[in-house]
Amino acid sequence: MxxxxxxxxxxxxxxxxxxxxxxxxxxxxxxxxxxxxxxxxxxxxxxxxxxxxxxxxxxxxxxxxxxxxxxxxxxxxxxxxxxxxEDKLEERLEWYQAKREERAFEIIDRLNRKGVKIDIGEVRHFSTGKSIGRLHVAKALMANGSARSIHEVFHRYLGPDAVAYVPKAKLSIKEAVEFIHEHxxxxxxxxxxxxxxxxxxxxxxxxxxxxxxxxxxxxxxxxxxxxxxxxxxxxxxxxxxxxxxxxxxxxxxxxxxxxxxxxxxxxxxxx
Ligand SMILES: [Zn+2]
Ligand SMILES: [Zn+2]
The missing domain is CATH 3.20.20.140 (Metal-dependent hydrolases)
Known part of the structure; x- marks a missing residue:
C-alpha cells in the first residue's frame, strides 16, 4: 500500500x-x-x-x-x-446554498418589476446542480428572447448598474474559517x-x-x-x-x- x-x-x-x-x-x-x-x-x-x-x-x-x-x-x-x-456539516452548507438561491429570487423579482417576464422554473431548467446562480438566469433570459447575447444580458439586466443587479452574497474569510472551526x-x-x-x-x-x-x-x-x-x-x-x-x-x-x-x-x- x-x-x-x-x-x-x-x-x-x-x-x-x-x-x-x-x-x-x-x-x-x-x-x-x-x-x-x-x-x-x-x-x-x-x-x-x-x-x-x-x-x-x-x-x-x-x-x-x-x-x-x-x-x-x-x-x-x-x-x-x-x-x-458530515451530517451536521451538510445541513449547515445547505443553509448557505439557500442563501445563494435567495439572490436568484431577488434578481427574478426585480426583472419582473421592470416588466421582463421570467420565472424560477425557466431558470432552474438551466441549472444541473443543486444551486442556481446568475449565469442560469442569463441563459433563461436568452432562451425566452429577452436578450440575444450574454453581453446584452449583463449590460441591460444583471451587471453592475443594470436594473436587476444584486451583489453576490459571499462568505468573508473570517466567516468561512469560523464555520470550519465550529465543525x-x-x-x-x-x-x-x-x-x-x-x-x-x-x-x-x-x-x-x-x-x-x-x-x-x-x-x-x-x-x-x-x-x-x-x-x-x-x-x-x-x-x-x-x-x-x-x-x-x-x-x-x-x-x-x-x-x-x-x-x-x-x-x-x-x-
Ligand atoms: Zn478545488
Ligand atoms: Zn479552488
Missing amino acids: GSSADLHVHTSYSDGMYSPTELVRMAREVNLKAIAITDHDTVAGLKEAKLAGKEIGLEVVAGVELSCELNDNEIHMLGYFAPGK HGVAVIAHPGMYRINDAVEQTLEYLDGIEVWYPEHSPSFEDHLYALAIKNRLIATGGSDYHGVGRNHIGCVRVPYAVVTRLLEVAVGV
Missing part, C-alpha cells in the same frame, strides 16, 4: 466528472493511501466515498472547498474535518497561486491553520515561498491535485506524505 495522500479532489457532487466510488478506485490504482474529498460548498459525496474507501482499502478524509471573498477577490478555503461530523475542522487556504492577488496568504495569515503549498499550477519557487511561510507561522503545509476529471491533471499527480493527514486530523480533533 502507498504511503501518500492527495488532499484536493472533486466528485460529481460538485463539478467533478467522476463519482466518489470511481475516484476511490482510481486513487487506489495510483497507489494512494488516502484522498480528501473537497467538493465546492458540499459534503454530500462523502458518504459514498467513505463506503467505497472501506471496501477498497483507501482512507477518505472529509473535506470541503468554500468560496469566500477578500477585498473583491474570490478566495477558496479548504476545510478538513475529523470523522463523524471541528482545519482551515487551509487553497491554491494561493491561482488568485488575482499574489499575497492572499499574507493577507489571511491570522485565520489560517494551513497552506496548500503543493499544487499542479504552482511553480517550484512559489512552492518554496509558501513552504517557508508555513514553517515560519507554524502552519500545516498541504497539497493536492484539484482533480476534476478533465484537463491534464490526474488524481495523485500532486501528493503529500501520509504524515500530513495524521497532523490534519490531530489538529481537527483539537480545535
Whole structure:
C-alpha cells in the first residue's frame, strides 16, 4: 500500500466528472493511501466515498472547498474535518446554498418589476446542480428572447448598474474559517497561486491553520515561498491535485506524505 495522500479532489457532487466510488478506485490504482474529498460548498459525496474507501482499502478524509471573498477577490478555503461530523456539516452548507438561491429570487423579482417576464422554473431548467446562480438566469433570459447575447444580458439586466443587479452574497474569510472551526475542522487556504492577488496568504495569515503549498499550477519557487511561510507561522503545509476529471491533471499527480493527514486530523480533533 502507498504511503501518500492527495488532499484536493472533486466528485460529481460538485463539478467533478467522476463519482466518489470511481475516484476511490482510481486513487487506489495510483497507489494512494488516502484522498480528501473537497467538493465546492458540499459534503454530500462523502458518504459514498467513505463506503467505497472501506471496501477498497483507501482512507477518505472529509473535506470541503468554500468560496469566500477578500477585498473583491474570490478566495477558496479548504476545510478538513475529523470523522463523524458530515451530517451536521451538510445541513449547515445547505443553509448557505439557500442563501445563494435567495439572490436568484431577488434578481427574478426585480426583472419582473421592470416588466421582463421570467420565472424560477425557466431558470432552474438551466441549472444541473443543486444551486442556481446568475449565469442560469442569463441563459433563461436568452432562451425566452429577452436578450440575444450574454453581453446584452449583463449590460441591460444583471451587471453592475443594470436594473436587476444584486451583489453576490459571499462568505468573508473570517466567516468561512469560523464555520470550519465550529465543525471541528482545519482551515487551509487553497491554491494561493491561482488568485488575482499574489499575497492572499499574507493577507489571511491570522485565520489560517494551513497552506496548500503543493499544487499542479504552482511553480517550484512559489512552492518554496509558501513552504517557508508555513514553517515560519507554524502552519500545516498541504497539497493536492484539484482533480476534476478533465484537463491534464490526474488524481495523485500532486501528493503529500501520509504524515500530513495524521497532523490534519490531530489538529481537527483539537480545535
Ligand atoms: Zn479552488
Ligand atoms: Zn478545488
